[in-house]
Amino acid sequence: MKRENKQNRKISYNLKELEKDATVICQDFAAFCDYITEKQVKLSPRTGNIGKKDCFAINMLLHVREKYEKPVYLQSKYPIISLFYYTAVTCKILETNGAGNKLQQGRNYKRFHEASVWEQYALFLSVFMSDGMFACQDSFWYADRVGELWGVYVDRFMEWAAVEKAWTDGKSRKLQEGANRFWNCLDILAPCLEELALIRVCGKPAPENDLRERWWEIEMLPLLEIVSDIYENTELEEETEELSDSDRSTAAGYFYKAYVSRLLQGEEEKLSEIFENMVALDTKQTIDLEVLVRHTDCVRVIRMNLADSLYDLHDAIQRAVSFDNDHLFSFTVGAGMMKRTYMHPEAISQRTELSADTRLAELDLQKGQKFTYLFDFGDMWYFDIRVLEIREGEVEMPEVIRAAGDAPEQYPCYEEDMVLQVQVSQKVYVSDILASIEEDLIREEHAALTGRCSPCETEPADALRREMERVVLGSPDRMFLFMTAGMREMLSELLKMEWIDGNERCILAQLYAFGFCEFSGEYQDTILVPEAIKEVYASKMKSGRKYDKILDTAEIFLKHCGVVEVEALYAEVKRFLDPKISYDDFAFLVYSRLSYFGDCYSVLFQETEYMSVYDPEMTQRILEERGKPENAAFSYPGLECVCAGEPEDFQRVIRDWNEYINFNLLTDWQTTESLMRQIPALAASGILKKEDVLAVYKEMLRGTGSRATKKAEELIGELCSSMPLATKKGNRGVANCSPGVR
DSSP, rough: OOOOOOOOOOOOOOHHHHHHHHHHHHHHHHHHHHHHHHHTOOOOOOTOBBBBBHHHHTTTSSSSOOOOOOSSSGGGGGGHHHHHHHHHHTTTSSSEHHHHHHHHHHHHHHOHHSSOHHHHHHHHHHHHOOOOOOOOBBOOOTTTOOOTTTHHHHHHHHHHHHHOOOOOSSSSEEEESTTTTTTOOHHHHHHHHHHHTSSSEOOOTTTTSSSGGOEEEEEEEEHHHHHHHHHOOOOOOHHHOOOOGGGGGGHHHHHHHHHHHHHHHOOOGGGGGGSSSSSOOOOOOEEEEEEEEESSSEEEEEEETSSHHHHHHHHHHHHHHHHHSOOOOOEEEEEEGGOOOOOGGOOOOOOEEETOOOOOGGGOTTTTTEEEEEEEETTTTEEEEEEEEEEEEOOOOOOEEEEESSOOOOSOOOTOOEEEEEEEEEOOOHHHHTTTSSSHHHHHHHHHHTSOOOOOOOSOOOHHHHHHHHHHOOHHHHHHHHHHHHHHHHHHHHHOOOEGGGGGGGHHHHHHTSOOOOESSSOEEEEEEEEHHHHHHHTTGGGGGGGHHHHHHHHHHHHHHSSSEEEHHHHHHHHHOOOOHHHHHHHHHHHIIIIIIOOOEEEEEEEEEEEESSSSHHHHHHHHHTTTGTTTEEEEEHHHHHHOOOOOHHHHHHHEEEEHHHHHHHHHHHHHHHHHHHHHHHHHHHHOOHHHHHHHHHHHTTTOOOOOHHHEEEEEHHHHHHOOOETOOOOOOOOSSSSSOO
């Protein structure tokens, strides 16, 4: 966020007096590095993270520690350890060995430990302020996307601190975790701020507390005044806005220089070398890569230059296995919070994805290191790659120096004339199919099939499988609530024992997951249908169609209103259509189809279940606004108003908005899709102010490095002023009243 350059205010504390406070994090980091290297700590082979027992032991060495009594928590539950780990690895203070299972002293280990306290402190401060990736674990984004929005939360805290300015009064202040400003990121943010000696946590809420009532009690420390002054008077955006996408990963270096120059008051910046030539790009070396096509015996060893790019490696692999180079691809290097994805430039959709134009030398590969290549996001061809050797010399172009095993057929079952024969089988049982599904996935499938908002973690997986089998075999009407129209049509064809087009494998796979069919034969060209399925479902296929109109009507109403209580949605649809369906079945229908198979969310707020077209964070924000006294008159417009169509002026604004998004704004396709769908829906919520809708728009663009424009803001203003959906109580027939949009 660009901050206005203000005149430096007078600071009442001397840096020399505060050096002992800055020393704390440096001492803790030294203890972290010593433990890792001396104990030769083993890393998780899946995530690359430190194990539970070692995290527990390291935590006991720190000044700011988590109060756990047993070593039962993963690294994700230790924010300080995650910050240290991320800083050490990204800055090459510690480096993984070739096998990727241990950390050892890195090329910058000695340089870092020889630096002054303020130089070391500035390094931690710059990583904390500029890069939230340490807050992400195992490729799992927290519910509030804390890693993705880290810079926003840091900005909000610094803005709050600048307003409070309570550096020396010794009084504590309260931060509400569930407020729009911070959501539930304080579990990560607060411990890091305390480790940086910027605050002291006086009171921490219990994890089981209601999110709306979670308060953190903190005391501001003198060092926060120094950091706040530097933060307000540093034009960081101007220094980094010209960086290319591939260089933004080293943005912490630009932050570091800004901080350390103020802390050292112009003295020599020793640590700046860490951010210069982080990777020694030796273009006079070759690398031998062993490429294994997963689930086959096909192996190719490719020799190429380190100066070549990942895109060159992609081309070499395609030639080596004789594939048609006609699909998108990605390379994944690292694991956990250190995982990085490199994609074709046209496929990049998130700021965490990097370009495949990246050179191999920039990956800093080591002998024995492994990474993954994925080709064709539909058929999902995975290739496991291992570094065999790095040596001096050059080759003219990538070449295959060793080959073993036949290359797989790229399209073995997807020829245009491929058909699948259907047969009845006495040997296929639902329980056999369900038993083949992994435990984590079976919990997700069970939750969807039984209409639960979240997976059941307490019941044994086998008990869940038995319950699913009873639903599938004994309750066809209930099962039809869950099945999409495409799944029902495919099941109908199977029950007729007809030939099925091979291109329908996607829907067949969904039916297979619940035991309706199984693939068989040498080329998986035969579909076996259990006799039990045929007996139960053959005479009831038509009964599933009656739910489609109910669902379509509910979806229309939901998309117009944004967030709706499931009970209100049921009442509106029942009044409009008068369908013969119970509330439980209706709730199951919308949950399974709109949440599980669709792009809507099921959200529990104040013990009431809602369906929403927004993510949980935005949904909660809208519901909190609706609950305020000034919005007590809010009610839904009624399906008769929704189905009557929008006013002509609003249709014009929507057309203008969609045209602008498609032709005037340079964003990735996912952001474009969200802007086209979410911004008009937010304006339709009948509650949020124009400024709130604009804030969401700018936040979405900031996440992709794009800029907000005056034209777009004008169009959003028109959207907010012309939405016809929100109505006052007692005016259900009025379609042009918008009490909440201001």
